[in-house]
Amino acid sequence: MAHPIGNPATLSTKVCYGTQLTIHSQIQATLRTLGASDILLHISIAKMAVGNNFIAVITYDDTP
Numbered sequence: 001m002a003h004p005i006g007n008p009a010t011l012s013t014k015v016c017y018g019t020q021l022t023i024h025s026q027i028q029a030t031l032r033t034l035g036a037s038d039i040l041l042h043i044s045i046a047k048m049a050v051g052n053n054f055i056a057v058i059t060y061d062d063t064p
Contacts, residue, residue, distance in 0.1 A: 010063045016056050023054040030058055038062045
């Protein structure tokens with residue numbers, strides 16, 4: 001589902017880290033910090049180069 005970007009200044013990202021066993025919990029905890037009217041645009045998860053660690057980038061629109 002596409003979301004039109006009305007004001008680019010309201011786009012934000014949050015980053016969280018975890019292992020393959022904990023990244024889901026880290027994403028959930030980060031999502032709970034968003035406001036009720038924020039619009040979730042994308043969650044990108046990538047494996048980091050070293051070890052068993054992952055990074056998640058959460059992109060959202062915090063238009064009031």
